[in-house]
Amino acid sequence: EAGVAQSPRYKIIEKRQSVAFWCNPISGHATLYWYQQILGQGPKLLIQFQNNGVVDDSQLPKDRFSAERLKGVDSTLKIQPAKLEDSAVYLCASSLGPLAGVDTQYFGPGTRLTVL
Amino acid sequence: AQSVAQPEDQVNVAEGNPLTVKCTYSVSGNPYLFWYVQYPNRGLQFLLKYITGDNLVKGSYGFEAEFNKSQTSFHLKKPSALVSDSALYFCAVSPNNNDMRFGAGTRLTVKP
DSSP states (O other): OOOOOOESSEEEEETOEEEEEEEEOOOOOEEEEEEOTTTOOOEEEEEEEETEEEOOOOOOOOEEEEEEEETOOOEEESSSSSOGGGOEEEEEEEEGGGGSSSOOOEEEEOOEEEEO | OOEOOOOSSSSEEEETOEEEEOEEEESSSSSEEEEEOTTSSOOOEEEEEEEEEESSEEEEOOOGEEETTTEEEEEEEESOOGGOOOEEEEEEEEEOOOOOOOOEEEEEEEOO
């Protein structure tokens, strides 16, 4: 079974530039998550999708971050414009969804973003 | 508000010795608890989870964790550590199956 795919793996940009990350979840997984992991910290949930609808985006800085999952499969996370403090690893995870009971999340390898 | 604490930034053990990585939690509602491991330049890998029932949960790679409701703890254990167990370990809580919160992580180093 293929895991969660993310691209790119690494990205370096200058502040005020824009960047986008892509995630392809495990086939059949209805729920998709984006996390931000700053060095030395645990992952912090940014947004959670159930199919193509947003379940929780309470911790997403909406003035600069946006995410979509138009067809309920792939997802993109965008930052526009980027700030120095956005330097982090952005992790995508997926899970079966609420019908699976207490859900286990499976993570992709992450995208390491460096903002200069 | 729900939170997870991993009181040790670093744990060092000798190969073959038992290991414990500590985790305590604070949550309202049912505490669904998880352990994940992260190897360098890789995403988090699921180890085990506690939902209900037996307080001792067995997971991948010989790891197990003990849920203690009175102490609000969910410590990760392994009877005999391997050098290959060296990694970053994260405890997480998902109250009522939503809004997973992760601890800051504990770096485990197993020395030959």
